[in-house]
Amino acid sequence: MTDAQVPNEHFLVLINDMLASGEVPDLFGDDDVENIIAGVRNEVKGAGMLDTRENCWKFFIDRVRRQLKVVLCFSPVGSTLRVRARKFPAIINCTAINWFHEWPQEALVSVSKRFLEELDVLPECYRDSVARFMGLVHMSVNSTSRLYLQNERRYNYTTPKSFLEQISLYSKLLRQKSSELTGKVLRLENGLDKLRSTAEQVEDLKAKLAVQEVELKQKNEAADALIEIVRVETEKVSTEKAIG
Template identity: 35%
Template sequence: QVQLGSFLLRHNFLAEIQKCCSLLSSCAIAIYYRTCHSMRPTPAKCHYTFNLRDLFKVLQGLFQANESVIITKDLAAQLLVHETTRIFHDRLVDAGDRENFYQYLSEEILNYFKISWPAGKLMKDPVEFVDFLDLDSAAKSRVYRPVTSHKQLVSKLDEYRMKMRMSSAIAGDTYVFFMEAVQHMTRATRVFRQPGSHMMMVGLDGTGKSSIAALSCYISGCKLFRLLVTQGYSHAEFREDVKKVYKEAGLRGQSAVLLIRGSDIIQDSFLEDITCILNLGEVPDLFDKDELDGLLVELKAEAAEANMSDSPQSLLDFFLQRVRCNLHLVLAVSPAGQSFRQRCRTHPSLVNCCTIDWYDGWPQEALLSVADTFITQQDVVHENKGHIAAVCVAIHNSVSSKVTQYQEETRRRYYVTPQTYLSFIDTFTHILHTKKQKLMEDR
């Protein structure tokens, strides 16, 4: 409460908003305790471990408020709804838990702010804050404001997608902005705008985690780094990749995102280094003495501009401070199998230090939109396009419905993922293209 009060005072928020300081902090604490008591970890929900770091993440989110935007008690409450939802709700895995959370949220907002927002309304029309609605603003000068039009939000995302594609010589991913994909992007950009924040995206393969991370990085003005894991990829090579990110964040002072997929973690030693980054912002013995000395020499001029001493220890502290501020770690993992649960249990920092975003399977409208987009690229006759997309969805659903029967009869799990669906559509479009070419040649 003291930190929040100082922030509101320092940034000259209206007196009405400054009076909300105790309401904001007390309501956040109440939501935190209700979530802790009702959402208990189980083998299937091993990441349901809430602690005071989560409360601090809510506070850190409130610090993104802008005095020109948060000018009423209602807007202050909306910001709190958004931040608590991002921290507590987004990791929840099923509809029952999500409904319960929104019920707690509705009750506590009514209790503290005397504002009636039914749980159903909060679920149907979720409150969202973003900072990228002004396309021309520099990343560091953007204003965090509520989304008032979903259509406008999708339009802005599409503009960023086109700009990203034009700025890259490599053909990018195909994006389909269905509602869930848009929500995941706003969650990722929220993490990337906060200094030193990290994220864990949890979803089956093919749900779009890497693509969403890539576009969110571009929107947030971050440079994206990926691991190129090949046969024989070693811990030494992993550390070389980490060094590149450290130089970008610490030496050049640029925001950088290191995207690590679950399949990239092929040695336990990788996890140890990841844990060090999450907890401390530094990896022991990452640079040898000569490398470190070279880095510190390059850093002297910028350290002097920041009124830092040029002693080796001061320069090292300055370097690590910039790394902690500018580096964002994104773990894109699958909950399938045992590795996710085992890693959460043996390395609790993965849960404690990351904002977690749980990716559901795609809903029907998303499946239809994706099929429609990919089929459109094949110049299918317009009147047939909708029918073909609908058939693709129906086939996918029929296979999915057999999975439960397969599991009951064989006691073995089989996953029909969005990646399976994309592969199916890709196979169809490839065959269609091949047949078209053959017809043209036969003529």
């Protein structure tokens, strides 16, 4: 369970009781309790104990304590964890705490390489450089945060989760920009195809026009010759009429 999964502080009351005693008061109704007791009665007898109601219930709770595992993932950033530790002491007293310190640069590079392997839009030849740069950026932010604390007395927290969010953001932006670029390339290629097609059509029209120009010239010459013949014949007829 993480911080984001705690809807309100009252929920931690149940977690605190479970960690401290192994049970949550009034979690089961009377009928459910009787069914549980009846279900473990034979096992209680087999363990050499009297199958009283109290022994059966204690047997059940002890089994829950042995088998139930609760994992709490709380961030140390801010005062939330400190306040919760005071209000719900079982969170500290009844748990084994694994404190995750900042990752060294080698770990940052290794983690980023692992995630970048799944990023198919990033060429393999660039993955090592990008992974190293991500680690360098995170370490530089840590160094700057320490200077910020010294100068301004204010904290800027960088955690492994911050680094994972950086990788996630980079992957998201790279996929988004790659998709946009692919779309632009596709539109450009379609435009070039249309231009090539138009150019071919223009050349075809030019060729047809050249042929038609030759044919038109021939027809014009034939028409001019015919007009000349008609003119000559007309003059001849006119002359003959004048003589007659």
